[in-house]
Amino acid sequence: MKKYILLFITASLLLPSVPAKAELLNISEKTLDNGMRVVVIPNHKAPIAKHMVWYKVGASDEVLGKGGSAHLLEHLMFRGTSKVKGQEFNRIMEENGADSNAFTSQDFTVYHQFVDISRLELAMFLEADRMQNLKIDNKSFETERQIVYQERKQVVESNPLYRFNEEMQRAFWQQHPYSRPITGTEDEILSLTIDDVKAIYGRYYAPDNAILVIAGDIEPEKAFALADKYYGKIPAKGFVNNKKITEDSVKTSISLRMEMPQADIARFVRRYKAPAYNGGKDRIYAWMVLSKYLGEGETSQLYNRLVADKHDATAVSTSYNYTSTGGGSFVISAVPAQGKTAEYVREQIDIALAEAVKGITPAKIEKVKKQLLSGLVYIRDNPNDAAQIAGMLAAIGMSDEEIENYADKIKRITADDVRKIAQELLLSPATDGIVQPKGGKK
Secondary structure: OOOEEOOOOOHHHHOOOOOOOOOOOOOEEEEOOOOOEEEEEEOOOOOEEEEEEEEOOOHHHOOOOOOOHHHHHHHHOOOOEOOOOOOHHHHHHHHOOOEEEEEEOOOOEEEEEEEEHHHHHHHHHHHHHHHHOEOOOHHHHHHHHHHHHHHHHHHHHHOHHHHHHHHHHHHHHOOOHHHOOOOOOHHHHHHOOHHHHHHHHHHHOOHHHEEEEEEEOOOHHHHHHHHHHHOOOOOOOOOOOOOOOOOOOOOOOEEEEEEEOOOOOOEEEEEEEEOOHHHOOOOHHHHHHHHHHHHOOOOOHHHHHHHHHOOOEEEEEEEEEOOOOOOEEEEEEEEEOOOOOHHHHHHHHHHHHHHHHHOOOHHHHHHHHHHHHOOOOOHHHOHHHHHHHHHHHHHOOOOHHHHHHOHHHHHOOOHHHHHHHHHHHHOOOEEEEEEEEOOOOO
8 A cells, every 4th residue: 555645735836826706626615513624626527536534633743752653543544443344445445446545744644535436435434434433453553563664764774865854854843843754763663552543543533623525526515415424423522633833933044964875966955934824824925926936947036047047056946835734934955066066056046045036026026926826727627636735725724715715815915025025034044954975075
């Protein structure tokens, strides 16, 4: 069974926009009597459906020292219930042509199936069953814990960037829960007990702490009826994890350098603290525009200067993550060109940033906004993408109205708005990281 971890989704991927007054996804929404939020996105172009359940629990909710327990529980959710024994869940999904998977992030754990519309009820039955009837025995626990341990060990040993990214996370977030790896460390995984994962399941896996998303060939009223049929009778637990983690108070710049024999080429990464949605709802739109302006795509300012014009880098990009409940981040990444050092590229990025901020004009910002506004025209046609976007935005607290109408807020962003936060960015402390082949050019 293929597993993956959602680390973050950049602003340009998650929220490109559509023309003002247009509905982004044509969402219908209802809350069941037990508190489960149901989001439906009709799409009748093909007889298919995406079914997702988003639980408001992730690695940042784990007890200190119990790292990896949320991710391990994700694995154990495929190990059977009192009704569907052992690994029958996987067999049933495969026999019915479903693409079934799951992922764990810092804030959420998500289970999803892409199915023929005739198999949607089957997916709903199976998902609702394991929401309330999961059976975790010692044998399954030991098996999955060993699988998770081996997966982490293999990834860390085979991918030098994985270790570098973890060290960057620690340096950037310091004592914040986000500083800890989603998988847990090797020692933490081996120290986990069956009671650790049962505690997460018992507290957080409940309809009133979950969001159900259905996108595809179904009308909202029918989807609501099915949701009530399969999920509506599951008792609420009276706990909704609307956490707001206090952002780390560290406000100093940090530099990290790693030399790794397995690294193929040098890389430079810089991270800034930035507002997340739940800490600055109206501020995120100007940050989206800034990220697009600076480093998203081959028409961006940093790309034009560092890659196209000066050939100092072979790649450069920016990303803005506002979908974390405990604080956002703004990231600049670059790969030095042959003969250029990461330190040199860092210097050139500083120069390019200053010039880009100085060069902000209303005409340039309008062009960037048009690029953002054209990026999601066809997203409603893809149930996979539509469900992913709607689920993530609903999970961080956006109402259906906010999801549908945020384009107007992007259209209202001015060059002065972007210039203000860009100048703020230039004065902000940052975490700089360099990874290069061992013995490489410094």
